[in-house]
Amino acid sequence: MALLEVDDLTVTYGAIRGVSGISLTVEEGEVVALIGANGAGKTTTLRAISRLVPSRGSIRFAGRDLTRLRPHEVTALGVVHVPEGRGIFPRLTVMENLELATWTRRRDREGIRRDLRRVFDLFPRLEERRDQVANTLSGGEQQMLALGRALMTRGRLMLLDEPSMGLAPVLVKEIFSVIQEISASGTTILLVEQNAHFALKIARRGYVLETGSIVLSGPAGAVAANPRVKAAYLGA
Structure with missing residues (x-):
């Protein structure tokens, strides 16, 4: 199957x-x-x-x-969907976007911490900009954030x-x-x-x-x- x-x-x-x-x-x-x-x-x-x-x-x-x-x-x-146009929350920070993706597993704090580390290892620029508002990121960084947010859902x-x-x-x-x-x-x-x-x-x-x-x-x-x-x- x-x-x-x-x-x-x-x-x-x-x-x-x-x-x-x-x-x-x-x-x-x-x-x-x-x-x-x-x-x-x-x-x-x-x-x-x-x-x-x-x-x-x-x-x-x-x-x-x-x-x-x-x-x-x-x-x-x-099933996680990364839409055309990225679909990030433009007025939230990078961290807030990533944290919102964990709403279905918010009690799994250790797992969320590990997944956040994985996202930052894949996209070091997101870690550098973790407190930056999403709509101030470049187009490439916004796409990285969209992928990172998808990964946070597991x-x-x-x-x-x-x-x-x-x-x-x-x-x-x-x-x-x-x-x-x-x-x-x-x-x-x-x-x-x-x-x-x-x-x-x-x-x-x-x-x-x-x-x-x-x-x-x-x-x-x-x-x-x-x-x-x-x-x-x-x-x-």
Whole structure:
């Protein structure tokens, strides 16, 4: 049984279909990339899994049906969503943002302390800016904070939506390096990313989404080598 199983997922906005009957799986410990152009349905897919938008079809996490749950109940089960645009609390400090992520396990003080140390080891700049208000951070630092906050939840599955958006190339490399470290530590990741080169480089498998439908899937190397993908997403 896969950790995440999505079957025949459909999301509609009025008369418009955001995604149409897609199916995908994510195995425990994998990084799976979901790539596609703007408007293909990538963000909608993640939002449906998190139950931020209603959908039809089946969504199962660790064997549990998510379709009737509310977003906070999905988070409590271990699905953590890092949204496009980062979704940090702009007027709170770095520490306050990180502490808010521990609301479901606030009595686990020793575990929270260890996880905070892990976040600061991954992102030393966050420790330097722990008392700084989040909206005064650079774009790269805000993305680090979004990832750090996700780690503080101790989720089993991380849904990452466009983590490289708006970042300078040198920061993109840094963020993807950290994503690899997060994966190596045991967190399963479903990654939505327009930078298909980096996404498929760190993923085990990939799905290509076009106008709400999956048109290609397979091992990441095979997806990256596909002539259609190379022409559309890899600049080849």
